[in-house]
Amino acid sequence: MAVLDELRTARQEGYDVVQDTLAWLDTDEYNNDGCADFLSDICHDFEITETDVDLARLLLSRGADANYCEEGDGWTLLHAAVSFSRNEYGRKLTTALIGAGADVNARAHVDNTSLTPLCTLLDSNACSTSRLPHCLETATLLLRAGASLDACWDDDSAEDFVEALLPVPRSRNGVASDPNFLALKTLFANVRRAGSYKLWTRENVKALLRLRSLVARGRARDIKRLRAKTPREFALLFAPAFPNELFWKVMEYWNPRV
CATH class of the missing domain: 1.10.220 (Annexin V; domain 1)
Incomplete structure (x- = not known):
C-alpha cells in the first residue's frame, strides 16, 4: 500500500495526482477498499478543488463504493461530503456521489443521534450567512435526488431543525433574516406541500x-x-x-x- 499512501499524501499537499492515480488503478496493488479510503480523504476535506472532483469521479468509475463507511456508525461518504464541503466543487462532488448511487437517506449514528446527509448539511452550514448560498444549493441537490424532509435528526424534520434545533441561535448572527435562509425555508415548505421535489x-x-x-x-x-x-x-x-x-x-x- 506504499504507492497509495504516497498518492494520498501528495494530494493532501496540493499535487495533481490524477494521472498517477490512473496508473495505480491499473496495477496489481489496486483494491476497492484502498480506492474507497482514498475517496474518503476527498470527502472529508474542507477545500475541495476541481482536481479533487476529477479524482473522485475516476475512483467512482473504477469501483469505489459511493456508500462506503469507514466506521460502523453509518457515516457515509455523502454525509462527509455535504458536511465538509464549502464551495462549488464540493457540490460537484456531491453530485458525483449521488450519480454513483449514494443513498441520500442513509442514517448515521453519532453521539446517540441518528441523522441523514441533509441534516449534516444543515448542521454544518445553516448557522453561517457566508455558507448559506452553498447550503441552499446543496439542499436542492439532495432533495432533487429524493432526500426526505422527515426524520432528518432522530424524529425531527428538516423544518424542525432549521426552526429550533440549529446549534447557534439565529438571532445572534443575522441568519434568520438572510435571503438564502428564507429561501431554504421556502424550499422546504414547497416540497412539503407538493409531497416531493419532483412533484413540486x-x-x-x-x-x-x-x-x-x-x-x-x-x-x-x-x-x-x-x-x-x-x-x-x-x-x-x-x-x-x-x-x-x-x-x-x-x-x-x-x-x-x-
Whole structure:
C-alpha cells in the first residue's frame, strides 16, 4: 500500500495526482477498499478543488463504493461530503456521489443521534450567512435526488431543525433574516406541500398546460398594451396553431426549477 499512501499524501499537499492515480488503478496493488479510503480523504476535506472532483469521479468509475463507511456508525461518504464541503466543487462532488448511487437517506449514528446527509448539511452550514448560498444549493441537490424532509435528526424534520434545533441561535448572527435562509425555508415548505421535489417541479408545467388550454379556447390572450410584451418565443409556444406534439416536446425538456 506504499504507492497509495504516497498518492494520498501528495494530494493532501496540493499535487495533481490524477494521472498517477490512473496508473495505480491499473496495477496489481489496486483494491476497492484502498480506492474507497482514498475517496474518503476527498470527502472529508474542507477545500475541495476541481482536481479533487476529477479524482473522485475516476475512483467512482473504477469501483469505489459511493456508500462506503469507514466506521460502523453509518457515516457515509455523502454525509462527509455535504458536511465538509464549502464551495462549488464540493457540490460537484456531491453530485458525483449521488450519480454513483449514494443513498441520500442513509442514517448515521453519532453521539446517540441518528441523522441523514441533509441534516449534516444543515448542521454544518445553516448557522453561517457566508455558507448559506452553498447550503441552499446543496439542499436542492439532495432533495432533487429524493432526500426526505422527515426524520432528518432522530424524529425531527428538516423544518424542525432549521426552526429550533440549529446549534447557534439565529438571532445572534443575522441568519434568520438572510435571503438564502428564507429561501431554504421556502424550499422546504414547497416540497412539503407538493409531497416531493419532483412533484413540486411539475407545478409550473401544470400551470402552463392550463394556460395553453385557456388560450386554445379563447379565454386567454397576449395583452399587447403592456410595456413588457410577452417574448415572441412564448407567444409562439402558446399560440393555438402551434402543434401539440411540439409543445409536449418542449415541456419534456423545460423545467423552471432544475
